[in-house]
Amino acid sequence: MTDEPLLRVSALSKFYGSRVGCDNVSFDLWPGEVLAVVGESGSGKTTLLNCLSTRLLPSSGTASYRMRDGQFRELYRMSEAERRFLMRTDWGFVHQNPADGLRMTVSAGANVGERLMAVGDRHYGKIRATAVDWLSRVEIEEDRIDDEPRAFSGGMRQRLQIARNLVTGPRLVFMDEPTGGLDVSVQARLLDLLRGLVTDLGLAAIVVTHDLAVARLLSQRMMVMKDGRVVESGLTDRVLDDPRAPYTQLLVSSILQV
Amino acid sequence: MTDIATYNFAYLDEQTKRMIRRAILKGIAIPGYQVPFASREMPMPYGWGTGGVQVTASIIGPDDVLKVIDQGADDTTNAVSIRAFFKKVANVAVTTDTATATIIQTRHRIPEHPLTAGQVLVFQVPIPEPLRFLEPRETETRKMHALEEYGLMHVKLYEDIAKHGRIATTYAYPVKVEGRYVMDPSPTPKFDNPKMHRSPALQLFGAGREKRIYAVPPFTDVVSLDFEDHPFEVQTFDQPCALCAAENVYLDEVILDDHGGHMFVCSDTDHCEKRRADGHRGHLAPDTHPASENMEPAQ
Numbered sequence: 001m002t003d004e005p006l007l008r009v010s011a012l013s014k015f016y017g018s019r020v021g022c023d024n025v026s027f028d029l030w031p032g033e034v035l036a037v038v039g040e041s042g043s044g045k046t047t048l049l050n051c052l053s054t055r056l057l058p059s060s061g062t063a064s065y066r067m068r069d070g071q072f073r074e075l076y077r078m079s080e081a082e083r084r085f086l087m088r089t090d091w092g093f094v095h096q097n098p099a100d101g102l103r104m105t106v107s108a109g110a111n112v113g114e115r116l117m118a119v120g121d122r123h124y125g126k127i128r129a130t131a132v133d134w135l136s137r138v139e140i141e142e143d144r145i146d147d148e149p150r151a152f153s154g155g156m157r158q159r160l161q162i163a164r165n166l167v168t169g170p171r172l173v174f175m176d177e178p179t180g181g182l183d184v185s186v187q188a189r190l191l192d193l194l195r196g197l198v199t200d201l202g203l204a205a206i207v208v209t210h211d212l213a214v215a216r217l218l219s220q221r222m223m224v225m226k227d228g229r230v231v232e233s234g235l236t237d238r239v240l241d242d243p244r245a246p247y248t249q250l251l252v253s254s255i256l257q258v
Numbered sequence: 259m260t261d262i263a264t265y266n267f268a269y270l271d272e273q274t275k276r277m278i279r280r281a282i283l284k285g286i287a288i289p290g291y292q293v294p295f296a297s298r299e300m301p302m303p304y305g306w307g308t309g310g311v312q313v314t315a316s317i318i319g320p321d322d323v324l325k326v327i328d329q330g331a332d333d334t335t336n337a338v339s340i341r342a343f344f345k346k347v348a349n350v351a352v353t354t355d356t357a358t359a360t361i362i363q364t365r366h367r368i369p370e371h372p373l374t375a376g377q378v379l380v381f382q383v384p385i386p387e388p389l390r391f392l393e394p395r396e397t398e399t400r401k402m403h404a405l406e407e408y409g410l411m412h413v414k415l416y417e418d419i420a421k422h423g424r425i426a427t428t429y430a431y432p433v434k435v436e437g438r439y440v441m442d443p444s445p446t447p448k449f450d451n452p453k454m455h456r457s458p459a460l461q462l463f464g465a466g467r468e469k470r471i472y473a474v475p476p477f478t479d480v481v482s483l484d485f486e487d488h489p490f491e492v493q494t495f496d497q498p499c500a501l502c503a504a505e506n507v508y509l510d511e512v513i514l515d516d517h518g519g520h521m522f523v524c525s526d527t528d529h530c531e532k533r534r535a536d537g538h539r540g541h542l543a544p545d546t547h548p549a550s551e552n553m554e555p556a557q
Contacts, residue, residue: 081405088409103392103413110416117416118409124419124485146420 004066006031006172006204007052012061014047020228021047025061027223027233031171032202036219036236038209038251044228045208046176052206053093053174054083065172088118092165096177098157101164102149108135108160109145115168134163138193155186159193166197175207179214191217212255216240224248268315269347274298278316278471282462285473290435291403292386297469301343306336307365308466310382311343314363317378317462318344323351325359330367330508330525337365354528366429368450370507370529373459375476381444383465386472388432388442408440411483419488428493433480440483441472449492449508454480499524500542502533 005028014021022044029035037045050056052063054075064072068090075083087093095101102111112131113121121127132142138159140152149157158178165173178194179187195218198205209215215222216236223233224245232245243249266272274296281295300308318324324344328337332354340363341352353359356371363380373379389399392410402410411432418426431448435441443454444463454461454474461474474480484490498505500521507529509522521542524530534543 080401084405084407106392106413106417107420109420110413113416114409114413117412118407122412122484122486124416125487127416128420 004070005029006033006066007063008065008072009052009063010061012048012051012058012063014044014051014056014058020044022051022225023228025223025230027230029172029204029206031204033221034198034203034205034207034219036207036209036215036222037225038212038215038222039225040210040251043225045225047228048225049174049176049206049208053091054078054087055093068171088115089168090170090172092170092173094158094161094165094173094175094178096180098149098154098161101161102157104149107146107148108140108152111149111160111164112167115164119168130167134167135160137197138163139189155182155190158182158190162194162197166201166203169201171204173203173205175205175209177209177211178207179209179211187214194218212240212252224251265347267320267348268318268344269301270298270312270315274312275316278312281471282313282316282473285462285471286460286475288439289474289478290439290441290472292470292472294469295471297466300466302339304467305384307340307363307382309464309468309471310363310365310380310466311340311464312466313380313462313464313471314340314344314361315348317380318348318350318361320348320350322360323353323358325353325356325362325528326364327362327367327369327526327528328365330369330510331527333527356526356528366445366447367508367525368446368453370504370524370526371532373453373457375458377459379457379459379461381446381461381463383442383444383463383470384467385430386442386463386465386468386470388430388440403439406438408434411440412485415483415485415488419485425484425488425490431490432483434483435474436479437481441474441480443480447493447508448482448490451480451482451490452492456480495522497522498540499530499533500540502530502538502543503540504530504533504538 007029010026012025013023025048037048039045051058057076063075065075066072109128109131112134113127116127116130131145135142135145140156140159149160152160179190191214207218219236222236222239223230226247232239232248239248240252243252278295281293285293298312300311302308326337326341328334331337344350345352356369361378361380365382387399389402389410392414393399415425429447430442430445431451433441433443433451443451456477458476460476463472482490495509499509501523504524508525510525511520512523513520
C-alpha cells in the first residue's frame with residue numbers, strides 16, 4: 001500500500017443561492033478504503049457526493065485525485081473531456097435508482113460492455129467474454145446476457161449496474177444509497193457481494209447512505225453529516241459504538257431494535 | 259404565373275442562399291460535423307427532401323446539369339417533382355445520365371456509375387444524428403461529438419451481433435469521417451458506404467426538418483464502423499439483375515404478380531438502361547429493344 005491518499009478534499013462547500021448544500025468538508029481517502037457518509041435526508045450527503053464525482057461544481061474548496069501515473073490532479077480544473085474520461089475508466093458511480101445508471105433499452109451484455117467500447121475495445125468476442133465473466137461475478141445467470149434490464153428485478157438491476165461500473169477496473173467508486181429500495185434479504189446479498197468485490201479488487205469507495213447497518217457492514221471509516229456540515233468522523237465501529245456528537249448519539253439510538 | 263421571373267433564381271432568396279452556403283463551407287471545412295442552419299419552409303412537406311432541395315438551390319447555377327434520384331430511380335414521384343421544380347425555378351438543364359450531371363440530388367442511393375471530380379452529390383437526410391436512437395438528448399449527443407465519445411455507437415453494433423449473430427444494420431450504417439466525426443450517411447444501403455470513401459465528388463448532406471448540414475469533401479476517408487471479429491461487409495446478391503444481368507450492383511426486389519412472382523432489378527435505373535442499350539440482357543429482359551418496353555420511364 002502506498003502512503004499517499006487517493007483523494008484529498010479540502011474545505012469543499014456548495015451553496016444553492018443562500019442555502020447550504022454542504023459546508024467546509026475536508027477529508028482524505030486512501031486506496032482500498034471505504035468511507036461511509038451518513039446523515040438524514042437533506043443533510044448534504046448527496047450534494048457532497050455529486051461534487052466529488054464532478055457531477056456538480058462546488059462553490060468553493062478543492063479536491064485532488066491521484067491519477068494512475070501518481071500525479072495529483074485538481075478535479076475542478078480538469079477539462080470536461082478529462083473528467084468524463086476519468087468517470088468512465090478510473091471511477092464508477094452507482095446510482096440509487098438503477099434506471100439512472102443503466103441503459104434500459106440495450107441488453108445486459110451491452111450495458112456491461114459499453115465502458116469497454118468507450119475506451120476503444122473493438123473485439124466483439126472479447127467484450128462478450130468479459131461481460132459474461134462480470135455477470136457471473138455479480139450472480140446474474142449467463143443466459144440473461146441478452147435480456148434488457150427492463151426484464152430484471154430491482155436487485156438484479158442494481159447488481160448489473162455494479163458490474164457495468166466495475167468492468168474497467170476503477171480505483172474509486174461512488175455509491176449513492178446502493179441498497180435503497182431493496183427488500184432486506186436482497187439487501188443482505190447485495191451487501192455481501194459489494195463487500196467481497198471491494199475487498200477482492202482493493203477498491204476505494206465513498207458510500208452515501210442513511211442506513212447505519214449498511215455503513216457498519218461496508219465501511220471502515222465514516223462521516224456523519226448534519227445540515228451540510230460534518231459533525232463527527234472516525235472509524236466506523238468507534239462512531240457507532242461510542243458516538244460523541246449529540247446528533248450522532250441521536251442517530252445511533254434511533255435504530256429500531258428488533 | 260408560369261413565368262420564371264415570378265421566383266428568385268432557384269426559389270430561395272439570396273440572403274438565405276448565402277446563409278446556407280456559409281453552412282456548407284463550414285461543413286466542408288469540418289468533414290462530418292453537423293452544422294446547424296436556419297432551414298426554410300419549402301413548398302413540399304418535411305421528409306420529402308426539404309434539406310436536399312435547399313442545398314441544391316444554394317449551389318446550383320445556370321450552367322449546372324441536374325439529376326435527381328429517389329432510391330436510385332430517376333422516374334419516381336419525388337425525383338420527377340424535384341427535377342421539374344428546378345427546371346421551373348432555375349431553368350437549368352436536367353438529365354438522368356449520371357456521367358453528365360454536375361449536381362446529383364439523391365434520396366438514399368449513390369449511383370453505380372463512378373462519380374468524378376467536379377460532381378456534387380446532395381443527400382436528403384431525415385435524421386442527421388447517428389447517436390439519436392441511443393441518446394435522445396441533443397445537448398448530450400453534441401457533447402459526445404465534441405469529446406469524440408463514440409463508444410455508444412459500438413453498443414448499437416454489439417446489440418446487432420448479440421441479437422442476430424451479425425451486424426444487422428443494413429442502411430444508415432454509421433461511418434467515421436477523416437478519423438474524427440461519426441456520421442450518418444443518410445439511409446443509403448450500406449452497400450454504398452465504400453463508394454463514399456475517398457470519392458472524387460463533393461458530398462453534401464441536408465436535413466431540412468432537423469436543420470443540419472454536413473459534408474464530406476472530395477478524397478476524404480470514410481470508414482464504416484465495425485468490430486475486429488465482425489468486420490464491415492456489404493450486401494451481396496446471389497443473382498444478377500433480371501433485366502441487364504449486372505452483377506455487384508444494388509438490386510431491388512420487384513413483385514410481379516400476387517402468386518409470389520418476383521424479380522431482382524438494378525435499383526439504379528440509369529445504370530440499368532445504359533447496360534441494356536449496350537446489349538446486356540438479363541434472364542427476364544424482353545428481347546425487344548428496351549425503349550419499347552412498358553417498364554421504362556415515360557420521359
